[in-house]
Amino acid sequence: xxxxxAAPQIHELSVCTFLDSEKIxxxxxxxxxxxxxxxxxxxxxxxxxxxxxxxxxxxVILVDSTSEQSRVMAWGVARSITIxxxxxxxxxxxxxxxxxxxVVDSLxxxxxxxxxxxxxxRTYQIIETPSFIFxxxxxxxxxxxxxxxxxxxxxxxxxxxxxxxxxxxxxxxxLIPIDKQWSCYSVKKVCAGDRYIMLRTGDxxxxxxxxxxxxxxxxxxxxxxxxxxxxxxxxxxEPLDLQSLPGMESFRAPQGSGVELDSRFHDIxxxxxxxLEDEDRRSNEDTSKSDSTLSPSxxxxxxxxxxxxxxxxxxxxxxxxxxxxxxxRRERDAKNRAxxxxxxxxxxxxxxxxxxxEYGEIGRDFIHVHHExxxxxxxxxxxxxxxxxxxxxxxxxxxxxxxxxxxNAQRGEVRSIAELRSIRAQEKAAEE
Numbered sequence: 175x176x177x178x179x180a181a182p183q184i185h186e187l188s189v190c191t192f193l194d195s196e197k198i199x200x201x202x203x204x205x206x207x208x209x210x211x212x213x214x215x216x217x218x219x220x221x222x223x224x225x226x227x228x229x230x231x232x233x234v235i236l237v238d239s240t241s242e243q244s245r246v247m248a249w250g251v252a253r254s255i256t257i258x259x260x261x262x263x264x265x266x267x268x269x270x271x272x273x274x275x276x277v278v279d280s281l282x283x284x285x286x287x288x289x290x291x292x293x294x295x296r297t298y299q300i301i302e303t304p305s306f307i308f309x310x311x312x313x314x315x316x317x318x319x320x321x322x323x324x325x326x327x328x329x330x331x332x333x334x335x336x337x338x339x340x341x342x343x344x345x346x347x348x349l350i351p352i353d354k355q356w357s358c359y360s361v362k363k364v365c366a367g368d369r370y371i372m373l374r375t376g377d378x379x380x381x382x383x384x385x386x387x388x389x390x391x392x393x394x395x396x397x398x399x400x401x402x403x404x405x406x407x408x409x410x411x412e413p414l415d416l417q418s419l420p421g422m423e424s425f426r427a428p429q430g431s432g433v434e435l436d437s438r439f440h441d442i443x444x445x446x447x448x449x450l451e452d453e454d455r456r457s458n459e460d461t462s463k464s465d466s467t468l469s470p471s472x473x474x475x476x477x478x479x480x481x482x483x484x485x486x487x488x489x490x491x492x493x494x495x496x497x498x499x500x501x502x503r504r505e506r507d508a509k510n511r512a513x514x515x516x517x518x519x520x521x522x523x524x525x526x527x528x529x530x531x532e533y534g535e536i537g538r539d540f541i542h543v544h545h546e547x548x549x550x551x552x553x554x555x556x557x558x559x560x561x562x563x564x565x566x567x568x569x570x571x572x573x574x575x576x577x578x579x580x581x582n583a584q585r586g587e588v589r590s591i592a593e594l595r596s597i598r599a600q601e602k603a604a605e606e
Contacts, residue, residue, distance in 0.1 A: 183229055183230055183231055184230070184231055184233055184303060184307060184308045185221065185225065185230050185231065185232045185233065185303060186302065186303055187221065187232075187284055187300055187301070187302060187303060188232070188233045188234065188235050188249075188300070188301050188302070188303040188304070188307070189215065189218045189232065189233070189234045189235065189252065189298065189299075189300060189301075190234075190235045190237060190281055190290070190298070190299045190300070190301045191211070191234060191235070191236065191237070191264075191297060191298050191299075192237045192238075192239035192244070192297060193209065193236055193237070193238070193239060194238075194239060194240055195238040195239070195240045195241065195247065195513075195516050195517045195563065196240075196517050196563035196564070197209065198236045198238060198247045198248050199247075199513050199516075199517065199561065199562055199563040200561065200563065200564075201236070201248060201250070201266070201269045202247075202248055202269055202271050203561060204269070205267070205268065205269050206250075206265070206266060206267045206268075206269060207236075207250060207264075207265070207266045207269060208263070208264070208265045208266075209263075209264055210261055210262065210263045210264075211261065211262050211264070211297055211298065212260060212261055212297075213260070213262060213297045213298045214257050214260055214261075214262055215255050215257065215262040215264070215298055216257065217300055218232070218252070218255055218298070218300065219255040219256075219257055219262075221300075222252055222254075222255050231251045231252075232251070232252040233249050233250070233251060233252070233303060233307055234249060234250050234251070234252050234264070234266055235249050235281065235301065235304070235307075236248045236249060236250065236269075237278055237281075238516065240516075240517065241516060244277065244278035245275040245276070245277065245278075245389075245516070246272055246275060246276040246277070246278065246280070246281065246304075246366075247271070247272060247275060247516075248269055248270060248271050248272055249269070249270050249272060249307055250266030250267060250268055250269040250270065251266060251267050251268045252264065252265075252266060253265045253266065253267050262298075272306065272367070273387055273405075274306060274311075274366060274367045274368075274369075274387030274388065274389055274403060275387070275389055275403055276304070276306060276366035276367060276389050276390065277366070277389050277390045277401055278290050278291075279291055279390065279391075280304060280365070280366035280367075280389070280390050280391050281301045281302075281304060282301055282302045282304075283299060283300075283301055283302075284299075284300045284301055284302055285299075285300065289391075304365075304366065304367065305365055305367060306365070306366055306367020306368075309367075311367055311368045311369045311387075312365075312368045312369070312434055312435075313368070313369050313370065313371060313434065313435040313440060313443070313444070314358070314360065314364055314368055314369070314370045314371075314388065314432055314433065314434055314435065315370070315371055315373050315427075315428050315431075315432070315433050315434075315435050316356050316357070316358065316370045316371070316372050316373065316402070316431045316432060317357075317372075317373050317374075317375050317427070317428065317430070317431040318333060318338070318372055318373065318374050318375070318383065319374070319375050319376040320332075320333065320334055320335050320338075320374070320376065320410075321333075321334055335410050335411065338383060338384075338407060338410035339409075339410055341384075341404060341407050342384075342407040342408070342409065342410070344539070345404065345406060345407050345508070346458055348508045348511045348543075352403070352404040352539075353389070353401065353402070353403055353404075354401075354402050354404070355399045355400070355401055355402070356370075356399060356400060356402050356431065357397070357398065357399055357431040357432070358392055358398055358399055358400040358431055358432030359398050359430040359431060359432045359433075360392060360432040360433060360434065361391075361392025361393060361394050361398045361399075361400070361432070362392060363392070363434065364388055364391065364392045364400055364432060365388070365391050365392075366388060366389055366390050366391055367387070367388065368387075368388045369385065369386070369387055369388065370385060370386060370387070370388055370402060371384075371385045371435070371443065371447065372384045372385065372386075372407075373413075373416075373427060373428075374410065374413045375427050379411060379412065379413050379415070380413060380415065380427070381413030381414045381415040381416055382408065382413055382414040382416065382443075382447060383407065383408050383409075383410050383413045383414075384404060384405075384406055384407035384408055385405055385406060385447055385451075386402055386403050386404040386405040386406070387402065387403045387405065388400050388401070388402055388403075389401040389402060389403050392432075398432070400432070406451050406454070408450065408451075408454060414446060414447065414450055416439075416443065416446075419442055419443075419446055420442075421438075421439070421442045422439060422442055422443075425439055509562075510562045510566060511543050511562070511566070512562075513562035513563065514543050514562040514563065514566040514567070514568065515541070515543070515568060517562065517563045518563075518567060518568050519568065520538075520539060520540070520541045520568060521541075521568065522541065522568060522569050522570040522573055523567045523568060523569060523591055524569055524570075524573040524577075524591055524594050524595055524598065525570060525572070525573055525598065527570045529541060529570070541568040541569070541570065542568070542569050542570065542571055542574045543566050543567070543568055543569070544566065544567050544568075544569045544574055544577055544591075545565060545566055546565050546566070546567065546588065546590070546591070547565055547588075548578075548587075548588050567591060569591075573594060576589070576594055576597075577589045577591070577594055
């Protein structure tokens with residue numbers, strides 16, 4: 175988000191264009207973008223010429239045309255717009271990533287004064303500059319009361335603690351973004367680009383169980399709600415008790431979901447949330463410890479084919495005791511995974527398997543992400559750059575294992591996706 179002091183330097187109208195998400199991801203990496211479209215940006219060029227010499231920037235909003243929800247991914251400042259015949263060449267600089275990924279209908283067409291819709295996607299439009307470009311995000315308190323109705327979904331259904339725990343597991347595994355709809359009674363105030371904290375209310379334990387971004391303006395489609403994007407979910411059974419924080423003694427949980435957080439509490443809350451998230455991340459990266467070790471008298475597993483007698487013996491061997499281990503893990507950036515899946519979706523690029531199609535709802539949003547340049551070969555201190563759209567691909571666990579099996583990742587060895595596809599094709603042909 176830009177500094178609010180920049181608001182006077184941002185033009186009240188923007189250019190909106192729909193691009194392939196891979197181009198947008200690369201633009202974010204490069205901090206500039208040049209592209210040519212078969213559309214004449216006549217009005218945009220005129221607007222830019224009128225601003226020549228003024229200290230005002232003409233923003234260009236970049237929308238992902240490959241996403242089902244047409245997410246607003248980034249924005250940049252127009253430096254030049256050149257029209258040649260029916261083609262327009264555009265150069266943007268200062269590309270800014272928009273973490274809230276607002277949905278397309280949070281943008282308002284300047285000509286009609288109505289929100290853009292999924293059916294109104296054109297390559298180029300003039301829109302009213304959305305507030306999330308130049309305003310500091312406000313914070314709204316969304317509430318969750320376990321097993322109470324009207325919190326999530328098109329009709330409002332209860333959300334048990336187990337569901338929250340499942341979302342937390344997904345985020346810890348890097349499976350973000352997690353998009354949901356949530357009850358919000360302040361539909362006239364809340365805007366795309368604002369932040370939210372999720373407050374567990376009702377019976378103890380009470381407190382903050384996570385936070386994220388609001389992706390849409392308030393909606394009222396039979397019930398009042400907003401689209402939200404989770405950033406982090408804490409343990410739902412160990413929420414952050416706001417009233418235990420110094421300066422928050424007078425805080426009272428709102429009666430309804432979607433009340434703006436009082437400015438008196440803003441800094442206190444976010445400092446506590448950021449500190450807790452940082453501690454939560456670190457604790458989940460640490461190696462787990464235990465007080466017990468595996469007894470040396472127990473039978474040990476073997477990788478060779480066991481004899482019938484051994485198989486009978488090991489079938490009743492004890493398992494499940496805790497053992498103490500230490501390990502070092504490679505750092506991963508959840509944003510890279512999210513951007514990769516925005517581009518390539520949740521289907522294995524090798525075998526074309528979809529967990530949603532194969533297993534139904536429990537398989538939704540599940541897939542591994544493979545680095546075509548192994549993380550194990552990265553610099554131990556500084557890491558390495560991985561471009562999500564081109565260097566990372568979604569693969570099922572089976573294909574992921576085969577891409578790495580027998581290869582030395584430390585030396586940068588890994589099978590190519592094309593090679594594994596060829597191997598599968600040869601085996602399938604041999605079977606026939």
